[in-house]
Amino acid sequence: MSAASVEVEIEIALVKAGRTKIRYPAELLADDGVRLTVRAPWAAEGVRDFGFVRFEPGDVFTEHYWRDRWYAVKEVRAGDGTLKGWYCDVTRPAVVAADGTGVVVEDLDLDLWVSADGREVLRLDEDEFAASGLAASDPEAAERAVRALDELELLGRDGLIGLLSRG
Numbered sequence: 238m239s240a241a242s243v244e245v246e247i248e249i250a251l252v253k254a255g256r257t258k259i260r261y262p263a264e265l266l267a268d269d270g271v272r273l274t275v276r277a278p279w280a281a282e283g284v285r286d287f288g289f290v291r292f293e294p295g296d297v298f299t300e301h302y303w304r305d306r307w308y309a310v311k312e313v314r315a316g317d318g319t320l321k322g323w324y325c326d327v328t329r330p331a332v333v334a335a336d337g338t339g340v341v342v343e344d345l346d347l348d349l350w351v352s353a354d355g356r357e358v359l360r361l362d363e364d365e366f367a368a369s370g371l372a373a374s375d376p377e378a379a380e381r382a383v384r385a386l387d388e389l390e391l392l393g394r395d396g397l398i399g400l401l402s403r404g
Contacts, residue, residue: 253344273302302331307385310401325349345382351393358393
């Protein structure tokens with residue numbers, strides 16, 4: 238006999254430059270004390286077309302946040318389950334509320350996209366990062382952010398980014 242599964246909802250808040258960029262509910266899938274995994278539908282209104290991928294209603298994001306890493310990895314699937322790829326945000330380590338009901342992640346502007354077939358590995362928003370002033374205001378954080386993007390790019394080019402989603 239198996240126990241009935243209980244869906245636990247958690248709120249994700251993405252903060253940028255001290256302001257909440259987006260806040261949305263997600264289903265908690267796992268939390269081992271270091272990595273937290275949630276699943277959420279596309280949270281923004283309408284379609285966001287980046288040119289290399291479209292995020293749209295019906296898409297499902299399985300998001301992985303670490304308390305000790307400077308990034309988050311989001312596996313993106315279309316509503317029919319087809320893998321679109323991985324969108325990776327360079328962030329400060331995730332802060333999980335003491336009661337486990339919320340996660341705050343500070344976006345540091347740098348992003349990486351890895352297509353489902355691994356052929357496209359794109360560094361994104363480096364101009365926004367440079368303009369953010371983080372290198373002057375917090376040089377250590379800026380250095381960690383650049384190292385995180387470099388690490389993600391290597392994982393993407395080596396075809397290993399999906400492994401972060403598994404364990």
